[in-house]
Amino acid sequence: MSFVKNSLSLYFIMGSQDCPHQDPVRVLEQAINGGITCFQYREKNSGLHMHQTVLLGKKLRRLCREHGIPFLVNDRVDLALILEADGVHIGQEDLPASEVRKIIGPDRILGVSAETPAEAEQAMLDGADYIGVGPMYSTLSKKDAGEPIGPDAIQQIRRQIGSDFPIVGIGGITPERTPQVMEAGADGVAVISAISKSGEPSEAARRFRQYLSGSTKL
Ligand SMILES: C=C1C=NC(C(F)(F)F)=NC1=N
Numbered sequence: 001m002s003f004v005k006n007s008l009s010l011y012f013i014m015g016s017q018d019c020p021h022q023d024p025v026r027v028l029e030q031a032i033n034g035g036i037t038c039f040q041y042r043e044k045n046s047g048l049h050m051h052q053t054v055l056l057g058k059k060l061r062r063l064c065r066e067h068g069i070p071f072l073v074n075d076r077v078d079l080a081l082i083l084e085a086d087g088v089h090i091g092q093e094d095l096p097a098s099e100v101r102k103i104i105g106p107d108r109i110l111g112v113s114a115e116t117p118a119e120a121e122q123a124m125l126d127g128a129d130y131i132g133v134g135p136m137y138s139t140l141s142k143k144d145a146g147e148p149i150g151p152d153a154i155q156q157i158r159r160q161i162g163s164d165f166p167i168v169g170i171g172g173i174t175p176e177r178t179p180q181v182m183e184a185g186a187d188g189v190a191v192i193s194a195i196s197k198s199g200e201p202s203e204a205a206r207r208f209r210q211y212l213s214g215s216t217k218l
C-alpha cells in the first residue's frame with residue numbers, strides 16, 4: 001500500500017488525444033523530467049487503431065521503465081497485459097473490479113474510479129489499490145464526466161474509508177488548486193491537460209511539484 005500511496009503524488013494521465021500538436025512520447029519524456037511520479041496511458045476516442053495504440057503504448061512503457069515510473073493503462077485490461085503494465089485503471093462502467101483483479105493477479109496495481117463513499121467502499125472490497133475521485137472541477141479531458149464534486153467529496157470518502165487507503169483527486173486540477181485537493185485528504189493529484197496542453201510539460205509538472213511540497217510563495 002505504501003508503494004502506491006507514495007507513487008500517487010503527481011499522477012500524469014495522457015493519450016494521443018491529449019497531445020494534438022506534440023509527439024506523445026516527447027510530452028511524457030518532458031513530464032517525467034518535470035517530476036511526475038506515476039503515469040497512466042489513456043487512449044480515448046483518439047482515432048488510433050489498436051496496432052498503433054500498442055506501438056505507442058510500448059514506447060511510453062519503455063520510457064516509464066527507464067525512469068522507474070509506474071506505468072498503468074486505462075480501461076483496457078487486455079492492452080495492460082500486452083504492454084506488461086504495472087497496473088490498470090477502471091471506471092464504474094468498465095469491467096467489474098473484482099473480475100479485473102482475477103485477470104491481472106495480486107501483484108499488479110488496480111485503480112478504480114469512485115465518486116461516492118459507497119463506490120469507494122465497494123472498490124476497496126473488490127481489491128482496489130487506490131481510488132480516483134472526481135471530477136474535482138470542470139474538465140475538458142473527459143467527455144462524459146459528471147458534475148464537479150469538489151474536494152469535499154474526498155473528505156466525505158475519507159470519513160467512510162479511513163486515512164490509510166490511497167486516494168488521488170482528478171478533474172480540472174491546476175497547480176494552484178493542488179493544495180485544496182491535498183488538504184481535503186488526497187494522497188496526490190491526477191492531471192491530464194494542465195500538463196499535456198501546457199506547451200511546457202516539464203515546467204508544468206515542476207509547478208505542480210512546488211505546490212505539492214508547499215514551497216510556492218502564495
Ligand atoms: C477516469 C479516471 C479517474 N481517475 C483516474 C486516476 F486518476 F487514475 F485515479 N483515472 C481515470 N482515468
Ligand SMILES: [Mg+2]
Pocket residue numbers: 074075089090091092094
Ligand atoms: Mg473508463
